[in-house]
Amino acid sequence: MGTGPGYFSILLSRLGHRVTAIDSSKEMLAKARINTEKHRCDVELVLSDLLDFALPESYDIIISRNVTWTLPDPINAYKKWFSWLKCDGQVIILDANWNFHLTDPAAATLQEAVNLEAAAAGYVPYRSEKEIGEGDRITLTLPLSYVARPDWDIAMLRPIGFKETTVRQGFDEGLYTPAEQVLNKHRPMFAITAFR
Numbered sequence: 357m358g359t360g361p362g363y364f365s366i367l368l369s370r371l372g373h374r375v376t377a378i379d380s381s382k383e384m385l386a387k388a389r390i391n392t393e394k395h396r397c398d399v400e401l402v403l404s405d406l407l408d409f410a411l412p413e414s415y416d417i418i419i420s421r422n423v424t425w426t427l428p429d430p431i432n433a434y435k436k437w438f439s440w441l442k443c444d445g446q447v448i449i450l451d452a453n454w455n456f457h458l459t460d461p462a463a464a465t466l467q468e469a470v471n472l473e474a475a476a477a478g479y480v481p482y483r484s485e486k487e488i489g490e491g492d493r494i495t496l497t498l499p500l501s502y503v504a505r506p507d508w509d510i511a512m513l514r515p516i517g518f519k520e521t522t523v524r525q526g527f528d529e530g531l532y533t534p535a536e537q538v539l540n541k542h543r544p545m546f547a548i549t550a551f552r
Contacts, residue, residue, distance in 0.1 A: 357406050357437070358423030362388030362399065368419075369397035376400045378409055406433055414442045421450040424509070425500045431512055438516050441552040447518070449509065449548040452528075455501045456543065458492055466542045479535035506546040518550035 359365050359377035365388060369375045377392075377399050379385050385401050392399045402409070407429065418437045427433050437447050457467035481488065495501050500508070506523050513521050528545035529537055 357418060357420040357433075358426075359388050359401070360384050360421070362391040362397075362401075364419050364421060365399045365401075366392055366395050366397050369399050370395065373417075374398075376402060376415070378402045378404055378406065380405045407436060409436075411440050414445070415440055416442055416445050418445070418447045419450070420448070422452075422454075424449055424451050425454055425505075426498065427500070428498060430500055430509075431516075434509075434513060435516050438518060438552060444552060446549055446551045449506075449550075450545060451505065451548075452540070452545045453505045453543050455492070455495045455498075456504065458495060459502045460504075463542065470538055470541060474535050474539035477535040477538050479533075479539050506548055509548055513548070513550045518552060520551040522549050523547070524549075 357378055359379045361384060362377060365375045365377040369392070375397075377385075377388055379388065379401075380403070382403060385403055388399070388401055392401070404410075406423075406427070418440060420437075424430050424433065434447075441447065453463075457463040483491070506525075510521050510523065524547045525544050527547065528540070531545075532540060
């Protein structure tokens with residue numbers, strides 16, 4: 357879900373899985389097409405909003421990376437994903453509490469301190485102040501900017517019917533430069549696995 361440039365689609369295809377990759381962005385699907393062709397992967401690429409996707413079949417696994425925080429209705433998305441899974445299928449949600457600092461004063465205080473520390477360690481923002489401001493305004497319209505995750509996700513997944521959920525954190529340090537590690541130390545990525 358939200359395949360972006362196709363990272364997980366390529367990985368799963370190369371492991372021998374049949375992959376359907378969905379994204380609502382034509383630009384991202386174009387990048388995914390280039391990347392899947394480059395790596396000679398057979399991936400079905402679908403342009404669709406996650407909530408409008410017409411299910412042709414049920415799935416063993418649904419994977420979402422850095423998508424759920426952008427959804428205007430994450431509970432409905434989780435319900436749909438549950439309904440799309442085969443019995444004993446699983447959803448894997450990789451995300452972080454990226455923007456909680458915009459709505460929670462304690463998180464804001466922590467993030468302000470690490471922003472300075474990260475800048476001193478050499479972190480240079482990849483977006484302009486104007487772009488950051490525009491992004492923050494959009495983010496404030498999204499419900500997951502106002503909740504502590506992944507606890508919120510677990511509390512929502514269980515009533516939907518997911519029978520077993522696990523959360524893993526602490527795996528993202530190797531993905532970041534030292535300065536990015538500082539920047540993100542109070543908003544670590546998490547991986548939720550939930551079984552139908």
